[in-house]
Amino acid sequence: MPLAGNGGYTVRRYTLDFDWQAPRTPFAAVATVRATATQALSRFDLDFAGNTLRGVTVDGAPAAAVRDGDELVVTPGRPVPRGGAFTVRVAYTADPTQGRHRDDAIQDYGWVPTADGTIVCAQPDGARMIFPANDHPSLRAPVTFRITTPPGLSAVANGRLVGTDRRPGGRTRWTYDSEQPIAPQLVQMAVGRFRFVDSKGPHGLPVRDVVPDGLVTDTEAYRSLTPEHLTWLEQRLGPYPFRRYGVLVGDTDLPVALETQSLSVVPRDDLLGDRVDAERNLVHELTHHWTGDSVAVRRWSDLWLSEGHARYYERLYSDTHGGDSLEDAMRAAYEQHDQWRHDEGAPAEPTEATLFKVMRYDGSALVLYALREKVGAEAFDRIERTWVTRYRGRAAGTADFVALASQVAGEDLTPFLKPWLYGAHTPPMPGRPDWQVDPVED
């Protein structure tokens, strides 16, 4: 995704003012982007798609703005000097029906309308349909959300509810602060007839689920497992890296859950069916808060580090909670691994079209499994804990992981991991000489 993100500046904060009206109805929106120039800027780009642009100012003065594909090219009246702080204000009419489609695990993304409001699923490059952003997975900034809703509706977003204000016409303005910097792809903002269900995780961690009115009771059994999932993951990966957590129940048929930061969205049907499947999805999105949200990917080609870890711990949990054994699942993945390499690229070699295919999930969990078989469970656990600790709140890539694993294990793992991560053929699985890869079919 070579056009994702932009150079020349660092975003300090996004402030999003959304004057929500009704489902599938355009509404007035203002995005205020506070940034610092990292070079002298006579013009700069934001990623922005669709919607109706109303006007752009830079430091209060009108600025020229031209749209070119997904780029919003802004030319301020006066250039911004290197090191200078500046504020861009983009007024637009937001279109909350706007979405795009991918032929992989993402399916439909962007705004996801619900019967009485919306949720958003921006991953991977859909934040630009919601607000003008520096839309790259490694580029994070705090976000303030100010969402005004009609009577009877609530708004939620990542992080902490700062407060609510009464507005004319019985409307309510909800202010949220993401608390920690967030990548645009992990932003959540939702409107609906919600109930807030509070509980506590380990060490008193605030847990607040956001549930459509009619689904509170029916989804309670699986939602209430979150504290157990947090405890289980903390035993393996160390302290949960954010200040709160919760599950937003998506009142949508879209079958995709997403690790939106501090408030994972999980579709209704995931919480109404089989317990083993529900727990796999819940543990998967929660694991992402260590790998994917806290440790961000440096670039999309590193996605295996985010999805591979989420799938690995999802399967490890399921192994002892009524699901398939990890060993069986990994053996099945091993058999198909050459075919996946052929069809979808090696784990660390996706193309844009094959990014969220199964190779980034079970195919990449298999790489972690192979690493564990190679170095032993004890060294593997130290690698994992060191990974999420050293890169907490930072972006990291494949080379960082290989270097860290080598350092922690006390041996150069480059010759071992490189063939697993790149190239056409699946290496032998350590300690499993009987495991065979199925022949590739064109």
Ligand SMILES: [Zn+2]
């Ligand atoms: Zn995932």
